[in-house]
Amino acid sequence: MALLDVDDLRVGFDTEAGLVHAVDGVSFSIAAGRTLGLVGESGCGKSVTASSILRLVPSPPGRILSGTIRLAGTDILQMPSQDLSTIRGKEIAMIFQDPTTSLNPVFTIERQLGEVLRLRFGLQGSDARGRSVAMLRTVGIAEPEARLTSYPHELSGGMKQRVMIAMALLCEPKLLIADEPTTALDVTIQSQILSLIKELQQRTGTAVLFITHDMGVIAEMCDDVAVMYAGRIVELGEVEHVFERSEHPYTQGLLRSIPRKGVARKSELPTVEGVVPSLLDPPQGCRFAERCWRRTQLTDAEQLRCIDDAPELDQKVQSLAACHFPGGAFPLRAETMVSGDR
Numbered sequence: 001m002a003l004l005d006v007d008d009l010r011v012g013f014d015t016e017a018g019l020v021h022a023v024d025g026v027s028f029s030i031a032a033g034r035t036l037g038l039v040g041e042s043g044c045g046k047s048v049t050a051s052s053i054l055r056l057v058p059s060p061p062g063r064i065l066s067g068t069i070r071l072a073g074t075d076i077l078q079m080p081s082q083d084l085s086t087i088r089g090k091e092i093a094m095i096f097q098d099p100t101t102s103l104n105p106v107f108t109i110e111r112q113l114g115e116v117l118r119l120r121f122g123l124q125g126s127d128a129r130g131r132s133v134a135m136l137r138t139v140g141i142a143e144p145e146a147r148l149t150s151y152p153h154e155l156s157g158g159m160k161q162r163v164m165i166a167m168a169l170l171c172e173p174k175l176l177i178a179d180e181p182t183t184a185l186d187v188t189i190q191s192q193i194l195s196l197i198k199e200l201q202q203r204t205g206t207a208v209l210f211i212t213h214d215m216g217v218i219a220e221m222c223d224d225v226a227v228m229y230a231g232r233i234v235e236l237g238e239v240e241h242v243f244e245r246s247e248h249p250y251t252q253g254l255l256r257s258i259p260r261k262g263v264a265r266k267s268e269l270p271t272v273e274g275v276v277p278s279l280l281d282p283p284q285g286c287r288f289a290e291r292c293w294r295r296t297q298l299t300d301a302e303q304l305r306c307i308d309d310a311p312e313l314d315q316k317v318q319s320l321a322a323c324h325f326p327g328g329a330f331p332l333r334a335e336t337m338v339s340g341d342r
Contacts, residue, residue, distance in 0.1 A: 002029035003207045004053070004175055009067035011048050011057060020279045022048045022062075024231040027313070030224075032174070035201065035208040037222035037239070039215060039254070041276065044228040046211045047097075050177050053209070054088055055081075071175065090120055093168035094177040099160035103152040109136075109163055110148035113170065120171045135166040139196060158189035162196070169200060176201070179211045194221060215258050219243060227251045230276050230287040237319025247321035249294045285309050286324070294325065 011023040023045040030036045038046050051057050053069055055076060069076045071091060079087075096102045104112060113132040117123040123131060129148065136144035139162040152160055161181060168176060178197060182190040198221060201208055210221050218225050218239060225242050227235040227250065235248040246252050253272035274291035277283050289295055289306040298306070305324055313320040 001031065003032045003072060004030045004209070005068075005070040006049075006053070007068045007070075009049065009052060009069065010065040011045075011052050012063060012065050014061045014063070015280070018280050021231055021282055022279060023052065024279075024282065026067075026228070026231075026233055028226050028233065028236060030175070030207045030209060032207050033201070033205045034223045035210055035221055037218040037225040038209060038211045038228060039213060039218050039225060040228035042213060043276065045231045046213075046228055047179055049228075050094065050179050050209065050211055053175075053177065054092055054094060055079075055084055089116060089168075089173070090171045091173055092175045092177065093171060093173035094179065095161075095164050095168050095181045097180040097183055099157065099164045100152065102164055103160060105152050107151070108148065109150055109152070109155075113148075113163075113167060116167055116170050131170070132166075135170055136163070138200070139163075139166045139169075140192065141166075156189075157185055158193070161185060161189070161193055165193070165196065165200075169204075172204060173206060175207045175209065177209045177211070180213070182217070197221070215243075215254055227254065230282065231279055232287060232322065233313065234288065234322045235319060236313060241319050247319055247326035248288075248323045249292050250288045251321075283307070286311055286322075298325065 006029065007027050009023055009026045010021070013020040013022055026045070026049055028036060028038075038049065040046055048057065048062070052064055053076065055064075057064060064077060067077070071087065076084075076087065103109075110129065110132060113135070114124070114128045117128040117131055132148060133144045136147060141147055141159060141162050147155070147159070152163075155163065165181075176197075181197070182193050185193060194217065197208065197210075200206070210217070212218060222239050224237065225235075225239050226233045227242070227248065229250050235242060235246060235251045242251060243255065246255060250272065253270075256270045257272065272291060277287055277290065283289065285305070285307045286292070287310075292306070295303050295306050302325065309324070311322045311324050313322045
């Protein structure tokens with residue numbers, strides 16, 4: 001049974017030019033103890049999807065247009081605003097991309113961790129301090145007692161991210177959302193943070209939504225993967241199947257562009273040509289059609305279908321692919337992948 005179930009989520013942003021359809025009909029689910037990777041180009045709607053789960057989409061200009069987001073059967077979108085504090089942090093925790101902007105620069109680490117413990121568990125004084133020290137030690141921060149008195153600017157980027165992870169895990173959430181938590185970190189720290197999240201998940205059984213643009217990280221961290229493009233999920237399935245035999249041409253393009261063993265220079269990597277369509281006025285048919293190399297191999301009638309008829313996520317063997325003519329994959333095994341950022 002799914003812990004988190006997102007169904008037909010649609011989120012828009014009002015602009016002077018019109019309504020931007022940032023998330024347009026996204027559906028997925030995550031079971032307890034499993035990790036779903038949400039991957040795609042910048043601007044495809046990954047972070048907006050994550051913010052919607054916690055109802056953190058800024059309004060205005062953003063607004064959730066329709067859909068359901070159920071956590072253990074409760075529709076978060078139907079909850080009164082005053083009740084959201086019962087799930088934020090306690091049921092669902094989020095690790096944001098930039099720890100520098102997520103931590104308050106004028107408060108010590110102890111005060112920021114202590115506030116979480118006070119609000120969620122009523123812990124104060126020595127009890128809160130002891131719990132904070134234990135959690136900082138759990139996330140691998142040396143001399144945690146001394147670090148409690150530090151301000152965020154006195155910590156390195158990796159340590160600040162560890163503090164954010166500690167803060168997220170203090171309440172032992174059922175769902176952890178990690179929004180590109182390693183993007184701003186150096187190579188060594190990235191690996192450590194990923195290992196830490198994986199280790200803590202195995203220990204607690206937390207479900208994880210891991211958002212990234214890095215397919216190498218997906219191969220290392222996730223059980224399942226949802227590939228987003230222009231506000232929609234175009235492929236969804238188990239990581240092993242999607243990596244070895246992806247069905248959608250966009251997924252194949254992402255996989256082909258990852259540095260692999262035997263590829264010496266980035267200039268040798270194939271790229272996905274073209275640009276993402278405007279979300280102010282999305283195409284009527286497949287949003288990837290103008291960039292799809294497979295479409296040029298189809299008959300005129302088949303190409304017209306791609307342009308005029310939007311494909312839905314249909315069952316294709318072991319994955320779901322939003323493509324009228326799936327298949328023709330370029331098989332690449334997950335173990336050959338290396339992260340371009342690490």
